[in-house]
Amino acid sequence: MGAAAAVTTPVVELDRISKIYASGRVHVEALRGVDLRIERGDLLAILGPSGSGKTTLMEILGCLLQPTSGVYRFNGEPIHTIKPDGLARLRGEEIGFVFQSFNLLPRLTAVENVELPLSYRKVGRRERRRRALEALERVRLGERTRHLPSEMSGGERQRVAIARALINTPSFILADEPTGNLDTRTGGEIMALLHELNADGTTVVLVTHDLAIGDQAKKRLYICDGEVQDGAQENRGDS
Amino acid sequence: MNVGQILRSALLTLRSQKLRTALTLFGMVWGTASVVFLMSWGLGLERMIDEGFNKIGNNVVHIWAGKIGEDFTPALDRRELWFSRDDVEAVRRGVKSADIVLPESRGWYSATYGETMLSRDVRGVEPAHMIVRNTRIAAGRMISADDVRSRRRVAVLGSKTRHELMGAGARLGAKIRVMGTPHRVIGFLEPVGTQLTRDADEIDDQIWVPLTTLLGQRESPIENEEVIDIIVLRAKSREVFEQLKREVRPILSRRLGVSPDDEEAYILVSPIESLQNMPIGRMRGMLFVLAVTTLGIGGIGILNMMLDSVQERRQEIGIRLAVGARRRDVVAQFFMETLVITSVGGVLGLVFGLVFCLFLAGLQVPDVIPLPIVKPWIIWLALSVMGIVGVLSGIIPAWRAAGVEPSVTLRAE
Ligand SMILES: Nc1ncnc2c1ncn2[C@@H]1O[C@H](COP(=O)(O)OP(=O)(O)OP(=O)(O)O)[C@@H](O)[C@H]1O
Ligand SMILES: [Mg+2]
Numbered sequence: 162m163g164a165a166a167a168v169t170t171p172v173v174e175l176d177r178i179s180k181i182y183a184s185g186r187v188h189v190e191a192l193r194g195v196d197l198r199i200e201r202g203d204l205l206a207i208l209g210p211s212g213s214g215k216t217t218l219m220e221i222l223g224c225l226l227q228p229t230s231g232v233y234r235f236n237g238e239p240i241h242t243i244k245p246d247g248l249a250r251l252r253g254e255e256i257g258f259v260f261q262s263f264n265l266l267p268r269l270t271a272v273e274n275v276e277l278p279l280s281y282r283k284v285g286r287r288e289r290r291r292r293a294l295e296a297l298e299r300v301r302l303g304e305r306t307r308h309l310p311s312e313m314s315g316g317e318r319q320r321v322a323i324a325r326a327l328i329n330t331p332s333f334i335l336a337d338e339p340t341g342n343l344d345t346r347t348g349g350e351i352m353a354l355l356h357e358l359n360a361d362g363t364t365v366v367l368v369t370h371d372l373a374i375g376d377q378a379k380k381r382l383y384i385c386d387g388e389v390q391d392g393a394q395e396n397r398g399d400s
Numbered sequence: 401m402n403v404g405q406i407l408r409s410a411l412l413t414l415r416s417q418k419l420r421t422a423l424t425l426f427g428m429v430w431g432t433a434s435v436v437f438l439m440s441w442g443l444g445l446e447r448m449i450d451e452g453f454n455k456i457g458n459n460v461v462h463i464w465a466g467k468i469g470e471d472f473t474p475a476l477d478r479r480e481l482w483f484s485r486d487d488v489e490a491v492r493r494g495v496k497s498a499d500i501v502l503p504e505s506r507g508w509y510s511a512t513y514g515e516t517m518l519s520r521d522v523r524g525v526e527p528a529h530m531i532v533r534n535t536r537i538a539a540g541r542m543i544s545a546d547d548v549r550s551r552r553r554v555a556v557l558g559s560k561t562r563h564e565l566m567g568a569g570a571r572l573g574a575k576i577r578v579m580g581t582p583h584r585v586i587g588f589l590e591p592v593g594t595q596l597t598r599d600a601d602e603i604d605d606q607i608w609v610p611l612t613t614l615l616g617q618r619e620s621p622i623e624n625e626e627v628i629d630i631i632v633l634r635a636k637s638r639e640v641f642e643q644l645k646r647e648v649r650p651i652l653s654r655r656l657g658v659s660p661d662d663e664e665a666y667i668l669v670s671p672i673e674s675l676q677n678m679p680i681g682r683m684r685g686m687l688f689v690l691a692v693t694t695l696g697i698g699g700i701g702i703l704n705m706m707l708d709s710v711q712e713r714r715q716e717i718g719i720r721l722a723v724g725a726r727r728r729d730v731v732a733q734f735f736m737e738t739l740v741i742t743s744v745g746g747v748l749g750l751v752f753g754l755v756f757c758l759f760l761a762g763l764q765v766p767d768v769i770p771l772p773i774v775k776p777w778i779i780w781l782a783l784s785v786m787g788i789v790g791v792l793s794g795i796i797p798a799w800r801a802a803g804v805e806p807s808v809t810l811r812a813e
Contacts, residue, residue: 225722226807246726252806253724264719264810268416278723280405325723 170237172333172364173199173222178231179387180217191217193387194231201332204359205366206378214387215368216261216337222366223258223335224248253281257326259336261368263318265310265325271317272297272306275324282329296324299354301347315342323351327358334358336367340374352377403736410736417709421741424705428745428790429752431698435691435782436753440772442687448770459635460532461498461644461670463491463652469664481665482621483628487655491631494651497640498633502526505614505629511607512577513565520561522578522607524614532634535603540572540587547586548610555583559591560604578607579617641672695785703793706738710797717801718809730802731795738794745790746783753782 175197182189191214199205207215220226221233224240233240235251243251252258265274275293284292297306300320310318319342326334336355340348352374359365359379367378375381383390414421465481485503492501505524510517523529530542538559547554555578562570566585575582592603615626635644645668649660658665710717717730757772801809 220807223722225810226805249721249724249726249729252722258722260722260810264715264722266716266719268413277720281720281724281726281729286405329724 169201171198171200171234172203172236173197174232174234174237175221176232176234178218178221178228178233180214180221180226181229191387192221192228195384195387195389197382197389199364199366201364202359202362203364203366204356204379205382206375206380207366207368207382207384208370208372208375209384213384215384217387218384219258219335219337219366219368223256224251225258249281253278254329255332257329257331257334259319259322259326259334259339261337261341263310263322265318265321267310270307270309271302271313271321271324274310274321275328278325278329292328293324296328297321299327300324301350316344316347319343320347320351323354331363333364334366336365338368338370340369340371348374406732406736407740409733410740413737414740420705420709424702424741425745425748427698427701427705428742428786429749431695431701431789432746432749432782432786433753433756434694434698435786436750436774436778437756437772438687438691438694439778439782440753440757440774441770442691443773443775443778444770445683445687447773459638459641459670459672461633461635461641461668461672463631463633463648464667464669465629465656466664466666468658469662472659472662472665480621481656481658482625483631483666485626485628487652488628488631490651490655491633491648495633495644495647497636497644497647499636500528500532500632500634502528502532502632503611503628503630504529504632505611505618505627507614507618509579509618510577511561511565513574514569516565516567518561518565520565520578520607521602521605522609522614524611525608526611529608529632532632533603535592536590538588538590540585542587543608543610548612551612551616552610553578553581553583553613554586554610556587556589556608557585558589558602558604558606558608561607562588578609579614581617583609583613635670635672638672641670644668695789698786699789699793702742702790706734706793707797710734710801714801714809717798718806721802721806722810725802727799727802731798734794734798735791738791741794742787742790746786749786750779750783 175195178192178195178197179190180192182191195218207218209215217226221228224235227241235255240248240251266277269277272290272293275296276289279289279292294303294306297303297320300323302317302320302324305313305317305321308317310321313321319339323336323339326336334355339355340351343351348371355365355367356377367374369375463483465483467480483503488501488503495501503526507522508519509522511520511522512518525543526548527542527545530537537556540556543554543556546552555576557565557570565576566574570585570588572585572587574585576585577583589603589608621627633644635641648668652666653660653662656665720730720733721727754774757774761771
């Protein structure tokens with residue numbers, strides 16, 4: 162049993178991670194010594210007030226931002242030792258990131274936005290289109306494939322962003338408030354989708370304000386002022 | 401992404417940013433066209449000056465007889481000076497930096513053919529004038545040594561004189577009257593065109609006769625003497641002109657009995673001197689500065705446009721990096737976009753520049769305005785400089801923007 166635990170490397174290991182934003186005069190300590198372990202197949206919800214550092218933490222997990230100090234191991238490998246091209250590969254193949262503000266390319270249609278990650282891998286045009294349409298179906302946007310982001314509602318854009326994160330069938334999905342702009346029903350569908358992916362073995366981390374959604378996660382992490390709250394990483398049903 | 405994809409996406413972006421694309425394209429077209437034109441025109445200017453120089457003659461130097469200068473004699477005594485054949489002979493023997501030394505006399509006399517009568521600049525010459533004046537015979541022959549020896553009444557006509565005097569009836573062997581006596585036309589000179597400096601001779605308007613013939617027929621200003629109006633020399637090179645002056649002065653001063661310091665007694669003039677005084681260097685420098693400035697302005701325009709473009713598209717760069725683009729993928733994308741713009745702009749600019757050059761060449765401009773000369777190296781230079789500027793200004797900002805962490809790029813709005 163102990164031996165088995167030792168062989169399974171966690172997907173994520175954060176060791177005293179801190180992040181200081183030092184832009185000009187302002188000096189913000191967004192994360193202060195965060196320790197975190199995320200196991201393969203976890204579904205973790207991160208909760209906390211606005212400005213507490215949730216997005217910062219997500220971006221570090223998604224290899225979009227380097228921590229100021231501390232060590233981040235992704236699948237056992239310290240990411241500060243990975244070269245830029247290696248990080249690009251991780252972002253493109255292993256990690257799917259859903260941004261809080263969607264970050265779609267305004268001049269591309271929904272389906273083209275979803276295809277984007279595939280265009281940096283050796284995938285043919287037809288195959289890309291097929292997979293992008295499939296991903297859009299999964300987020301129930303099969304009807305909106307040729308729209309530009311500006312022609313879609315917030316909820317629809319959010320679903321395009323989710324479809325884009327799914328397209329590469331990543332092993333690790335990070336979603337920053339994926340239901341923030343959705344009504345309860347659509348939000349429920351998105352959560353069902355994330356649960357489905359998680360059931361298939363994908364590790365999922367999501368940020369939410371919605372306690373009900375947090376309650377559906379296997380684990381929860383409370384964060385306040387850049388610090389993980391005492392005993393906050395609880396397992397569902399542990400209490 | 402493969403090249404086809406990158407190209408497709410580049411065209412898509414360019415199409416969606418029409419104004420920017422148009423402005424950048426304009427900068428590129430303008431830059432290339434002006435560089436092509438300026439350089440070609442500069443080349444034309446240089447050639448014109450060179451040719452003008454040759455039209456006057458091969459490093460020709462004239463010595464004119466004057467008067468004894470005011471500082472050297474009382475006003476009443478300021479007698480006119482003149483050269484004799486012996487003076488010319490003395491100069492020929494004594495001067496080392498000239499390889500040809502010739503006597504020449506001249507005057508404005510009437511020339512008649514049929515009903516036409518003109519007043520023409522008639523030159524009494526020797527065979528070697530052909531060489532010194534750098535002219536060619538279009539038909540017939542030049543005055544020969546024999547003509548000079550025998551004082552033959554023969555004439556060689558400049559191309560304008562030929563047309564104005566003889567018109568369609570121009571033919572060799574015809575008789576024209578020069579200075580009142582019949583002369584046989586033995587040759588026609590090739591047209592020379594506008595000569596660069598006015599102190600030079602307008603050969604096209606002249607009539608050449610043997611020196612001896614002219615001297616024999618005109619009323620001599622000095623009784624019983626054969627007066628040579630000017631001594632014509634050919635300097636061995638442009639560089640020896642000053643030395644030539646130093647060699648001539650002691651010889652002529654002694655022979656004419658004037659002070660070697662008397663600069664008015666006889667005057668040495670040469671287009672070499674006027675050429676040296678012409679601001680060719682400055683003109684060339686100005687054109688160069690103009691070309692470089694144009695290139696600079698075009699380059700800065702493009703650079704600015706691309707910097708702006710990259711700045712505006714940092715969000716896009718961040719997103720692409722976040723979904724797995726490597727730095728070089730981003731750079732390749734921008735490279736392709738600028739490559740499309742610079743090649744289209746470069747080719748268009750080239751066409752415009754060349755068309756403008758052709759247009760100018762087709763215009764009937766006076767010969768004093770140089771015509772552009774297009775050389776392949778000008779085209780290559782303009783294209784490569786503009787191309788390098790364009791492509792670099794696309795790549796460098798993209799390279800820098802893609803080197804920043806995606807999160808930072810994405811948050812900076
Ligand atoms: N680029 C930056 N420069 C300076 N300070 C920053 C920067 N980005 C974020 N911050 C600060 O860091 C802190 C954490 O920001 P973060 O975006 O991680 O919060 P959050 O928990 O995601 O908030 P929200 O729930 O509102 O999205 C905030 O105080 C924010 O002002
Ligand atoms: Mg946030």
